[in-house]
Amino acid sequence: MTLSIADQNKLDKFWSYCVKNQYFNIGYPESADFDYTILERFMRFSINNCGDWAEYCNYLLNSFEFEKEVMEYFADLFNIPFEESWGYVTNGGTESNMFGCYLGRELFPDGTLYYSKDTHYSVAKIVNLLRIKSRVVNSLPNGEIDYDDLMKKIAADNEPHPIIFANIGTTVRGAVDNIAEIQQRLHQAGIARDDYYLHADAALSGMILPFVEEAQPFSFSDGIDSIGVSGHKMIGSPIPCGIVVARRKNVDRISVEIDYISAHDKTITGSRNGHTPLMMWEAIRSHSFADWQRRVKHSLEMAEYAVRRFNLAGINAWRNKNSITVVFPCPSEVVWKKHCLATSGDIAHLITTAHHLDSSKIDALIDDVIADFNAHAA
Template identity: 70%
Template sequence: MMLSVAYQERLNDFWHYCLKNQYFNVGYPESADFDYSALYRFFNFSLNNCGDWDAPSNYALNSFSFEKEVMNYYADLFQIPFEDSWGYVTNGGTEGNMFCCYLARELFPHATLYYSKETHYSVLKIAKLLRMKSCVIRSLDNGEIDYDDLIDQVQRNGDKNPIIFANIGTTMSGAVDNIKIIQQQLEHVGIYRQDYYLHADAALSGMILPFVDCPQPFSFGDGIDSISVSGHKMIGSPVPGGIVVAKRKNVDRIAVDIDYICARDQTISGSRNGHSVLFMWAAIHNRSPQQWQQRIQHCLNMAQYAVDQFQEAGIDAWRNPNSITVVFPCPAEAVWKKHGLAVSEDHAHLIATAHHKDSHKIDALIKDVVASLQERLQLS
C-alpha cells in the first residue's frame, strides 16, 4: 500500500501513541502480553467464518477447522462433553451474552431476565433489543447478587421459568455470583432445574477459575446452561473477541438453513472474523495448563500485593476471592485519568493483568492514590 508522506506521518504518530499506551492502563482487563506475529501472513486473506463451523458453507476461505478445535478446548475447560455442546468465536462478550439470552428467550418466551445491579451495562441493552422482560436485583456489598432479593422478585412476578443472568466476575469488583446458592434457593420455592435458564457471564474470570485450586462454581458441571468469555481480556488479543459455549440441544432450536451459502447459521452476526479464531487457537496452543496456572497465579499475587500495599498505607482496598480486581476509594480525577482507571460512584479499581510482570505500574498508581486521598483528608 502506497500512502502519501502526510498519511505515513499520521500512522507513525499513531504507532508511537500505541507503543506508549499498550501497557499503560491498569484499570481495564486487557492482557497485552501476546505475540501473534506467526499469524501476520494470514492478513493477506479475507477469512470469513460465515455461519456454523460444524456445517461449512460454500465460502471456502474460512478457519472453521481451527474454530472446531477452539470450541473443543473450551467445552472441555467448562466441563461439558463436546458432542453435547455448541459455541463459536464471537466479536466480544456482549455478543456472547446476547446469543445466550436469545437461546433462553426461545426456550422460555414469556420469562423474565433477572440480573444484578452490578451486571455489565450491555445486558439492559440486550434485553431491550430482544424485547425481553427484565428485572434488576440488588447486590451485596462485595458485588454478588442479593440471593434473597432474587427469590423475592421471582416469586413476586409469579415467574415459573426465570432466566438468571449470573456474573462470574463483575465488572467493578470481580464478584462471582454463587450459582449453587441460586439453584438451592430456586428449588426451595419449587422451581427446579429443568424449569429455568442459567447463564454465566464469565468475561474475565472464565479464564481464571479453571486454573485455580478452589474455584467458585461456574461450569456446566455446576449446572449452567451457557457461558461467555472475552478473548481480549485474560487471554489477550489485538482485536476484541470472545467465546460462547451452550448446550447443543438448546442451540438447535434457533438454527436456520441458508440456501445461498449452503449452510446452517445460528450465530448473531452471521459473517464472523476468521482471524479472531486464529488468535484464540494460537493462544490455547501457546501455553500448557501448567503455564496458564502460573500466569493466573502471578496475576493473583500481584493483585494481593496491591491490596497489601494499599492497606499498609491506610487505604481501604480489597478484592474478592480468586479475583485480580482490586477495589479502593476513588482518587482525584487527575489521578484516575493519568492511570486509566475505571471508576464508579466513589470507588475505583485496578486489574492486575498478565503484562504487569513486576509492580512498577502498580507502585506508581498506589503512590498517586495515597497522595490524592491524603490531600482530600487534609482539605476536609
C-alpha cells in the same frame, strides 16, 4: 495506489502512540503481552466464518477447522462433553451474553430475565434488542447478586420460568455469583431444573477460575446452560473477541438454513471474523495448562500485593476471592485520569492482568493515591 507522505507520517505517529501506551491499562482487564506475529501472513485474506463451523459452507476462505478446536478446548475447560455442546468465537462479551440470553428466551419465550445491579451495562441493551421481560436485582456490598432479593422478585412476578444472568466476575468489583446458592434457592421455591435457564457471564474470570485450586462453581457440571468468556482479556488479542459455549440441545432450536452459502447459521452476526479464531487457536496451542496456571497465579499475587500496600497506608482496598480486580476509594480526577482508572460512584479499581510482570505500575498508582488521600485529609 499508495498513501501520501503526510498519511504515512500520520500512521507512523499512531504507531509510536500505540507503542508508548501499550501497557497503559491498569484500570481495564485487557492482557497486552500477546504475540501473534506467526499469523500476520493471514491478514492478506478475507477470512469469513459465516455459518456453522461443524458443517460445510460454500464460502471456502474460513477458519472453521481452527474454530472447532477452540470450541473443543473450551468445552473441556468448562466441563461439558464436546458432542453435547455448541458455541463459536464471537465479537466479544456482549455478543456472547446476547447469545446466551437469546437461547434462554427461545426456550422460555415468556420468561423474565433477572440480573443484578452490578451486571455489565451491555445487558440492558440486550434486553431492549431481544425485547425480553427483565427485572434488575439488588447486589450485595461485595458485588454478588442479592439472593434474597432475587427470590423475592421471582415470587412477586409469579415467574414459572426465570432466566438467570449470573456474573462470574462482575465488571467493577470482580464478584462471583454463587451458582449453587441460586440453584438451591430455586429448588426450595419449587422451580424444577428444567424450568429455568442459567447463563454465566465469565468474561474475565472464565480464564481465571479453571486454573486455581479453590474455584467457585461456575461450569456446566455445576448446572449452567451457557457461558461467555472474553478472548481479549486474560488471553489477550489485538481484536476484541469472545467465546460462547452452550448446550447443543438448546442451540438447535435457533438454527437457520441459508441457501446461498449452503450452510446453517446459529450465530448472532452471521458473517464472522475468521482471524480471531486463529488467534484463540494459537493462544491455546502455545500455552499449556501449567502456563495458564502460572499467569493466573502471578496476576492474583500482584492483586494481593496491591491490597496489602493500600491497607498498610490506611486505605480501605479489597478484592473478592480469586479476583484480580482490586477495589479502593476513588481518588481525585487528576489521579484517575493520569492512570486511566475505571471509576464507579465513590470507588475505583485496578486490574492486575499478566503483562504487569512487576509492581512498578501498581506502585506508581498506589503512591499517587496515597499522596492524594493524604493531601485531602490534611
